[in-house]
Amino acid sequence: MRWFWIDRFVEFTGGQRAVAVKNITLSEPHVSDYWPGTDYLPTSLMIEGFAQTGGILVAEAGGFRHRVVLAKISEVRISANPQAGQTVRYTTVLEQFNTDGAFVTGTADVEGECIGQVKLVFAHLNDRFDAELFLPGQLLQMLQQWRFFDVAQQPDGTPSAVPDALLADPLEVKTAQPAV
Amino acid sequence: MSHYNQEVYNKISLVLIDALGVDEDEICPEATLIGDLGAESIDFLDIVYNLEKTFDVPIPRGELIPDDILTSAEFVQEGKVTPDGILQLKQRMPFADLSTFKENPVVQNFGNLLTVKDMCCFIEGKLQKAA
Known part of the structure; x- marks a missing residue:
């Protein structure tokens, strides 16, 4: 199981803006069981949706060479939660990018009505942290599942190609080794 | 600069209230960002970004906190900033009062040096240069 809080990208302009959608369904236990009888996407998981949409925007701006993590939720305003049967659309804008990290703003809307706004700070993990967040192949697979390459383009309109950094180390399938 | x-x-103050979630009455000129206002390293990304937006001045990395000096093998020995390192810091941080830090220049203590007043002097210097 992966931690997917968006279903697909619908717009992506490298270094500038990313838009992704998530369909809310009753078959998700966090929707049907979080507050029985209400059937909505909890706010914390909306923030995850913003973070995934904005996080990929930040990662792409750095050529997918940095380990990007959500470091701080500077501001969040949620006026309504999307209900089962609705589609939430996350729009994120890259406000600033530097070697330390990035600043992203975002809005969420359902059927054209704005229901949330965030300001997020992302950090690039430095050498003090040796944890691997993804194998490059895993991240590439996630991008493909999100239909990222169907919509991603550069500001001049050129379609975005699979970045070299994600091709460097193909997905490894770890298998149990027999005991000797 | 006093x-x-x-x-x-x-x-x-407004930038710090937003970035650090502190109350207005917690902020005073002598308050240190880390010790008194609870700033963490990641907050400085947020603070610098909002200072740039608020004052419309670019703040290159390392200008507010010259971490290149603080992590340099040349200027830091056995966890302390060397006399040459202190000179470098003075040149790079004319807005900050380094007199207390200079007495016991342990790098770990540096983070608690910067005050709200220092931030004001830093921004005023930037605005004067930009004018």
Whole structure:
């Protein structure tokens, strides 16, 4: 199981803006069981949706060479939660990018009505942290599942190609080794 | 620099209230960002970004906190900033009062040096250069 809080990208302009959608369904236990009888996407998981949409925007701006993590939720305003049967659309804008990290703003809307706004700070993990967040192949697979390459383009309109950094180390399938 | 512009101070206070979630009455000129206001390293990304937006001045990395000096093998030995390192810091941080830090220049203590007043002086210097 992966931690997917968006279903697909619908717009992506490298270094500038990313838009992704998530369909809310009753078959998700966090929707049907979080507050029985209400059937909505909890706010914390909306923030995850913003973070995934904005996080990929930040990662792409750095050529997918940095380990990007959500470091701080500077501001969040949620006026309504999307209900089962609705589609939430996350729009994120890259406000600033530097070697330390990035600043992203975002809005969420359902059927054209704005229901949330965030300001997020992302950090690039430095050498003090040796944890691997993804194998490059895993991240590439996630991008493909999100239909990222169907919509991603550069500001001049050129379609975005699979970045070299994600091709460097193909997905490894770890298998149990027999005991000797 | 011991004086600061009240308008700059007020704007910086708003940035700090937003970035650190502190109350207005917690902010005073002598308050240190880390020790008194609870700033963490990641907050400085947020603070610098909002200072740039508020005052419309670019703040290159390392200008507010010259971490290249603080992590340099040349200027830091056995966890302390060397006399040459202190000179470098003075040149790079004319807005900050380094006198207390200089007495026991342990790098770990550096983070608690910067005060709200220092931030004001830093921004005023940037605004004067930009004018």
